[in-house]
Amino acid sequence: MKKKDVILAACILAIALGGLLFMKTRDHQKGSALNVMVDGELYASYSLDEDRTIRLSLDGGENTFRIENGSVRMLSADCPDQYCVEHAAISADHETIVCLPHRLVLEIRGGEEKDVDA
Numbered sequence: 001m002k003k004k005d006v007i008l009a010a011c012i013l014a015i016a017l018g019g020l021l022f023m024k025t026r027d028h029q030k031g032s033a034l035n036v037m038v039d040g041e042l043y044a045s046y047s048l049d050e051d052r053t054i055r056l057s058l059d060g061g062e063n064t065f066r067i068e069n070g071s072v073r074m075l076s077a078d079c080p081d082q083y084c085v086e087h088a089a090i091s092a093d094h095e096t097i098v099c100l101p102h103r104l105v106l107e108i109r110g111g112e113e114k115d116v117d118a
Protein backbone atom coordinates (compact mmCIF):
# COMPACT_ATOMS: atom_id res chain seq x y z
CA MET A 1 0.00 0.00 0.00
CA LYS A 2 1.33 3.39 -0.97
CA LYS A 3 1.33 6.29 1.42
CA LYS A 4 -1.16 8.09 -0.80
CA ASP A 5 -3.59 5.18 -0.56
CA VAL A 6 -3.36 5.19 3.20
CA ILE A 7 -4.19 8.88 3.33
CA LEU A 8 -7.09 8.31 0.95
CA ALA A 9 -8.41 5.44 3.06
CA ALA A 10 -8.13 7.57 6.19
CA CYS A 11 -10.06 10.36 4.48
CA ILE A 12 -12.84 8.01 3.42
CA LEU A 13 -13.04 6.60 6.93
CA ALA A 14 -13.20 10.09 8.42
CA ILE A 15 -15.99 11.09 6.04
CA ALA A 16 -17.91 7.90 6.83
CA LEU A 17 -17.55 8.45 10.57
CA GLY A 18 -18.52 12.09 10.21
CA GLY A 19 -21.63 11.10 8.30
CA LEU A 20 -22.55 8.62 11.02
CA LEU A 21 -22.16 11.25 13.72
CA PHE A 22 -24.17 13.70 11.65
CA MET A 23 -27.00 11.18 11.34
CA LYS A 24 -26.86 10.48 15.06
CA THR A 25 -27.24 14.12 15.98
CA ARG A 26 -30.08 14.44 13.50
CA ASP A 27 -31.86 11.55 15.18
CA HIS A 28 -31.79 13.41 18.45
CA GLN A 29 -32.86 16.64 16.92
CA LYS A 30 -35.24 18.65 19.04
CA GLY A 31 -38.75 18.78 17.70
CA SER A 32 -40.73 21.98 17.44
CA ALA A 33 -44.31 20.74 17.50
CA LEU A 34 -46.48 18.05 18.99
CA ASN A 35 -48.94 16.21 16.79
CA VAL A 36 -51.82 14.52 18.56
CA MET A 37 -53.15 11.61 16.53
CA VAL A 38 -56.40 9.88 17.42
CA ASP A 39 -57.39 6.76 15.57
CA GLY A 40 -54.68 7.42 12.97
CA GLU A 41 -55.93 10.92 12.17
CA LEU A 42 -54.44 14.25 13.12
CA TYR A 43 -56.51 15.54 16.01
CA ALA A 44 -54.55 18.58 17.11
CA SER A 45 -51.12 20.17 16.88
CA TYR A 46 -49.34 22.20 19.53
CA SER A 47 -46.15 24.23 19.59
CA LEU A 48 -43.48 23.00 22.00
CA ASP A 49 -42.42 26.58 22.71
CA GLU A 50 -45.37 27.18 24.97
CA ASP A 51 -45.72 25.37 28.28
CA ARG A 52 -49.23 24.08 28.79
CA THR A 53 -51.30 21.21 30.10
CA ILE A 54 -53.80 19.64 27.74
CA ARG A 55 -56.65 17.41 28.74
CA LEU A 56 -58.23 15.27 26.06
CA SER A 57 -61.63 13.67 26.37
CA LEU A 58 -61.84 10.87 23.85
CA ASP A 59 -64.40 8.19 23.15
CA GLY A 60 -62.16 5.66 24.85
CA GLY A 61 -61.42 7.77 27.90
CA GLU A 62 -59.33 10.64 29.12
CA ASN A 63 -55.66 11.59 28.75
CA THR A 64 -53.87 14.56 30.26
CA PHE A 65 -50.43 15.51 29.03
CA ARG A 66 -48.09 18.42 29.61
CA ILE A 67 -45.80 20.36 27.32
CA GLU A 68 -42.93 21.80 29.33
CA ASN A 69 -39.48 23.07 28.32
CA GLY A 70 -39.85 21.56 24.85
CA SER A 71 -40.72 18.07 26.07
CA VAL A 72 -43.98 16.23 26.46
CA ARG A 73 -45.13 13.73 29.04
CA MET A 74 -48.38 12.03 29.90
CA LEU A 75 -49.56 13.19 33.30
CA SER A 76 -52.53 10.92 33.69
CA ALA A 77 -54.84 8.65 31.76
CA ASP A 78 -57.70 6.36 32.63
CA CYS A 79 -56.52 3.58 30.32
CA PRO A 80 -56.12 0.13 31.90
CA ASP A 81 -52.43 -0.44 31.03
CA GLN A 82 -50.99 2.99 32.01
CA TYR A 83 -48.05 2.48 29.62
CA CYS A 84 -48.43 6.01 28.31
CA VAL A 85 -48.19 7.48 31.81
CA GLU A 86 -45.13 5.41 32.64
CA HIS A 87 -43.45 6.42 29.37
CA ALA A 88 -40.52 8.83 29.70
CA ALA A 89 -40.96 12.39 28.46
CA ILE A 90 -40.35 12.87 24.74
CA SER A 91 -38.63 15.81 23.07
CA ALA A 92 -36.82 14.66 19.91
CA ASP A 93 -38.19 14.60 16.39
CA HIS A 94 -40.24 11.45 15.69
CA GLU A 95 -40.43 10.32 19.32
CA THR A 96 -43.86 9.10 20.34
CA ILE A 97 -45.97 8.25 23.35
CA VAL A 98 -48.71 5.79 22.47
CA CYS A 99 -51.85 5.11 24.43
CA LEU A 100 -53.05 1.98 22.71
CA PRO A 101 -56.37 1.53 24.56
CA HIS A 102 -57.39 5.08 23.58
CA ARG A 103 -55.85 4.85 20.08
CA LEU A 104 -53.96 8.00 20.94
CA VAL A 105 -50.48 8.86 19.66
CA LEU A 106 -48.45 11.87 20.73
CA GLU A 107 -45.72 12.49 18.19
CA ILE A 108 -42.97 15.09 18.21
CA ARG A 109 -42.45 16.71 14.84
CA GLY A 110 -40.43 19.47 13.32
CA GLY A 111 -37.01 20.89 13.90
CA GLU A 112 -35.88 23.52 11.45
CA GLU A 113 -33.53 21.32 9.41
CA LYS A 114 -36.29 18.85 8.81
CA ASP A 115 -38.49 21.54 7.29
CA VAL A 116 -35.71 22.47 4.85
CA ASP A 117 -35.40 18.81 3.79
CA ALA A 118 -39.12 18.55 3.15
Ligand SMILES: [Zn+2]
Pocket residue numbers: 077079081082083084085098099100101102
Ligand atom coordinates in the same frame (compact mmCIF):
# COMPACT_ATOMS: atom_id res chain seq x y z
ZN1 LIG B 1 -52.65 4.92 28.11
